[in-house]
Amino acid sequence: MAAIFPVIRRGISTSIVANGKKNFKKFNLYGKRGTRAFKEKQRTNPDPDIPVY
Secondary structure, X not given: OOOOOOOOOXXXXXXXXXXXXXXXXXXXXXXXXXXXXXXXXXXXXXXXXXXXO
């Protein structure tokens, strides 16, 4: 009868979801996105469609 009714066991995961990695969505990183050339171009001649933070 044991083969007909298998025992179902649930495991408990003890590791956190982020697995030690930082969640950078929580922090405001203004001025950190884009390449250096893009940021320099935005400083000298900003594009009005792309806001500078």
